[in-house]
Amino acid sequence: MRVRKVLMGASVAAMVVGGFSVPAEAADWIPWQVYGSERACVNAGQQYVRENFDAYKCTRQPDGYMLWLK
Numbered sequence: 001m002r003v004r005k006v007l008m009g010a011s012v013a014a015m016v017v018g019g020f021s022v023p024a025e026a027a028d029w030i031p032w033q034v035y036g037s038e039r040a041c042v043n044a045g046q047q048y049v050r051e052n053f054d055a056y057k058c059t060r061q062p063d064g065y066m067l068w069l070k
Contacts, residue, residue: 027054029068034061041065 032048035041038058045056045067055070 027070029057029070032067032069034064034066036064038065041067045069 033044035044035058038060041058041064045058048067048069049056053069057068058065059068060066
């Protein structure tokens with residue numbers, strides 16, 4: 001009886017750990033808009049995150065900063 005409990009506990013623990021290692025569906029970054037300055041891009045990104053999006057990033061472009069949303 002005790003061996004059965006130990007084996008059951010070990011199998012449940014293995015399933016839990018295995019479940020955590022499965023990657024979640026990753027959303028793609030969406031290019032949103034080009035801003036003239038990094039500060040404007042960051043301000044807009046923070047506002048979009050407050051409203052509905054999960055994350056933002058700003059990347060340097062030849063004509064300004066591209067806001068990417070996720």
